[in-house]
Amino acid sequence: MNRILYSGVALATCMMSSHALAGQLTAWVIDGDSEKPYFTQLQETFNAKYGAEGITLNVVPIPSYNEAIQAATLSGGLPDVIMLDGPNMASVAWAGTIQPIGDLLDPAILEDLLPAIKAQGTYGPQEEFYFVSPYDSGTILWGNKAMLEKAGVRIPTSVDDAWTRAEMGEALAKLAALPEVEWPLDVKMNYGAGEWMTYGFSPFAQSNGGDIIDRQTWTAEGTINSDANVDTLTTLQDWNKAGYIVPASAGDNKFYGEKTAALSWVGNWMWPAHREGLGDDLVLIPPPAFGEAGPISANGGWGWAVPSSSSNLADVKVFLNYAMSSEQVAAYADTTGYVPSRASAIPLSKTYGEGGAGELFAKLAACCAVVRPVHPAYPVITNAWATAVVNVLSGDVDVKSELDRAAKTIDQDIADNDGYPPFGQ
Amino acid sequence: MMRLNRDAMLPLLFALVLALGVLLPLMMMVTISLNPNEQDIMVSMGSLRSFIPQVFSLQNYIEVWTDPVHPFARYLANTALITFSTLILSIFFNSMAAFVLAQGTLPIRKPVMILILATLAVPGESLVLPQLMMAGWLGQVDSYQVQIVPGVANAMSIFLFYQFFSRLPKELIEAARIDGFSFFQIYRHVAMPLSKPVISAIAVLQFLEIWNAYLWPVMVTRGPEYRPLSVAMSAYFGTNQAAWGNIMAFAVSMAIPVILFFLILQRQFIASVMSSGVKG
Amino acid sequence: MRIRTKGQGQELAMLLPALFFIIALIVTPFLLSVWFSFTDQRLVPRPIPTKFIGTTNYERMFVDPLFWQAIWNTVVFALIVTPVQLAMSLGAAMVLNSAIPFRGFFRSIAILPLLLPMTVIVSIWAVLFRIPAGPFNAVYQWFAGQGNYVDFLGNPSTAMLSVVALSAWATFPYQMLIYLAGLQDIPQDLYEAAKLDGAKPWQRFRYITWPGLRNVNIFLLIITTVGALKLFTQVDILTKGGPNGATTTIIHYLFKQGYATQKVGYASAVAVFFFLAVTAIALLQRRFLKNEGEA
């Protein structure tokens, strides 16, 4: 009954125009199962606190979020506040779709942000702050303890004793030999050639001394198709050929559902599913050291941005500072399984505080996270890299030529846009 | 029971194979949609159990219908509104133009007809990007009209009406002129009442096309306000963990109005699809 | 002519709305995409001006191996799906045109796939194709033994065939209905005459049914081919063009370029090329079939 009532309210709010009345804020948020309870809470507590002052918040989850933002950008129908995926911020800021928010945020909050989160939100040579995420994320190897033990594989517990690439290869071979294991490693090929391929696979490259673009000269040639990257992807391709990697069409649940995979390389968002699926068998393993740079974890995530068309800045300021308050940041983390983005919120979090189950994540975020390139060409960069990774991992293609093509695509795009001024000038 | 002769046995066998080929996947859709247990769905996929319902739970349906983020009723209303508006406008405007082209006296009929035939060759898919930009320039993105109007511009529909109207007996039109009908009245009182078969043909084909439209609505809508069902459905694939029970319940819910529409119009539907191209 | 100027005003009023829609929504965008194809137009406005860049888009297009792969895939798809689907439809039509009991019921069932949205069909088939234990693989394991499976969608050599199977299943009822109409147009007494002449069923098909369906075949060949060249929805939802570009089609390529990476200028070049190709194929088919008919 409550549910029906709630859907009626949601329907009614959806039907209302998203254009702001004074004192009425609309925020578009991603439509994910794990985030849903947090946003419900955000709207309720915000309205309880500020409703009396005449500011009300309307949080609207939007399915097919990226397409929706694109359509809204074209039609000029963006709300007061939107969510963006961190690495796309530069592209949107360059296009002039969003405005800087450094002046809106409380300086104390800015001060308190994790360094990688701050880097993620800082755009351009002028180093202006455009985007703030309430959480940080990371990738990790999730293991099935029973299987690992049965196969006689050493289980690393900290960044310092992480597997090397060779060690991980041996572990996979041993695990593959177990009768109950179909494919030992799930790297979420089922996510398709999207952002995951950059988020999840560029850390391997960076660990081996590579990257997806040169962050000084902003050219891809010589970096994305470097020997180090060829080496990294060739290893992954070999693992796939050896039958170690769960194929795309096998579905999402080989690790936590059917339990025919022993390891899963994926981010925090799978925590609830993994915890529920494996219970005490679940073990968190630091990312493997693919090369000299040691273990690297992905980072960043979705966060808040303010469209240029947004004029109700006084109220937006109230909202941003509320959404980024320590309590809210901690609540976001606890609901979704992500790492809080404020240093002061980490102790507040049940999971990530000292001795919490997610302590490893918090440590990774502090020591080993590399921000994805903050550059307007990022959508093209990630698309080119993702296509290459998916191709390499779904067949017997030549790694070098895939990466050469990616380099060409990226450099051509940057040239087509005159180097994305003021970058490259 | 009917007595079967030997000649009918083989075709009947084939017909049964055909029916099974069509029905088995659909039975699987229904079976999965009735199973509230995702784990069980996963395990049973591939076995006989995924084709014959073991449990009859409406839980997936209730979840789909009452999901506050994906307001099913709203999507359904959007889809219905878009579909029927497009149909009505398209049939009205296109039949009217086709009647002028087929029976009128305007000297520009010939160049217009050539234009229509030429646009038939333009694949609609190659036009969506400029159409999207035009919608952006006009500030029409994310609205009902942006999903309705492009469906009204339908050269195929004009062409089918044209074929029908040019085969109307000439004497009937002339009798009407002697009776004192104006050109529009001939269209309205003589041509249209006679066009029921071709109207239902075009209506059904366009109904399916719009009801199931995917590409254009994905591009021009941003949220539940104006989104149709087909796009809402694909959003279920976007989340990392596909909830098969819900997807299938959504699929069944979306298919049922179409199947009902078809059952009501079954005779015209078959007749109309059959006449939609061949005889031209 | 001097008479009926009033009537012609009325005619104009009846013609103009539809003509306006055609010009505004088909002709204008088409001309726009021809123009865009010579510029570096982007989808979303950007802070640097759009430039006229001559034939650069076309030059890049013709040297992009992915473009050629997309064309190759599209052609392969059309070449396979057209005969498969037409054979399926004709077979089904002949079965449903013969004197079987419950014919109306069988016809209704056969039409069902046409009524389902492609998104629904794709979700059903995604389950059918699952590995290692989806329904198709369950059948495969029956023959090939436990533990063996085919990664229908993940293997470049089977992915396109899987899309073919799905597509043929999804839309064959349309062709089937048109075949049914064609079959019913063949005079029954021809069959009776042939039976009196002692023609076997195969001969009756070869010498009466097949020639009798000539026009239907031409029509269906053209629309099925042209429809196949537009393959997009299935691929976009099911395989995203993968694996390894094995199911990237022209339209999918166009969308990735124009929508996902926003290069509208480049995508317009692809669109113009696609338009020319489709027109050429339709014209060639028509001419070829016409000549054959006259010979």
Add this chain to the structure above:
Amino acid sequence: MADVVFSAVHKRYGAVEIIPGLDLTIPEGSFTVLVGPSGCGKSTLLRMIAGLEEVSGGSIHIGGDDVTTSDPSQRGIAMVFQSYALYPHMSVADNIGFGLKLSGMAKTEIAARVADAAETLQLTHLLDRKPKQLSGGQRQRVAIGRAIVRKPRVFLFDEPLSNLDAALRAQMRVELAELHSRIGATMVYVTHDQVEAMTMADRIVVLNGGRIEQAGAPMELYRQPATPFVAGFIGSPRMNFITGEEARKLGGDLVGIRPEHLRLSENGPWIASVRHVEHLGAETLIYAEAEAIGPLTIKAEGDVALEAGKSIRIGFNTTDLHRFAGGRRVPN
């Protein structure tokens, strides 16, 4: 006055001249039949009266009014089509009354007129049916009813009987003739069938290639055809024509004699051999090949016993000869 007057009427389709300047008066109250082979322009002429076909030059007057550019519905005419052209989706009553409704006539008046016409045509019991449910003859009557209720000054018929079988056709001929004598309106009737023309018309206009060959009363055309074309067109079986030397002997370039005016005669001047004989009961048609003359058809009274191959002699009265020179009749 409701006569129909064509003055110098031309009709062109592009460069092709269908009717090259034609003058014709159709007298008020007449039953005028336009007859001729297909393509002779008779339908075009009728449709020009109706206003369905535009005039390329000249003028048309109906009852003294210039209607050359009037709308069909403004001309005071009614037309019955070959295919009847009934509105398939309307009942018989609506078919008959729809034109009146469009002209804004009061409902009661329409009902009265429809009832009246139905009475006249014995359609009263069919008023609620749809055209599909009627026989050919009934549809024909509905089409006529639709014409009658308009109370037109001129009725136009475009081959209205050609879709009926022979018996019904004969019956409808009689009914139409009766209808004419009852209402007395001007009727213009197009047919290619000279029998219909002869039986129904009080005036026949024979057209050929867009020109009037001859206009006049039926028997006038039969007795004194003005041109060889009319001579050959009117009368059944067709008139025998003699050319060349034999014709000159008889007094013309071309000489015709009707089969009914030839007789078997012991001392007839022409010798012929019989090729085929048709016994029709009341009469016998003999197809023969005459020496120096060519094929001749002879219509003899009663049943004549003859068989193919027999030699016969043929006689005639010279008063029955039709002599033509330079394409025109030579007076006897």
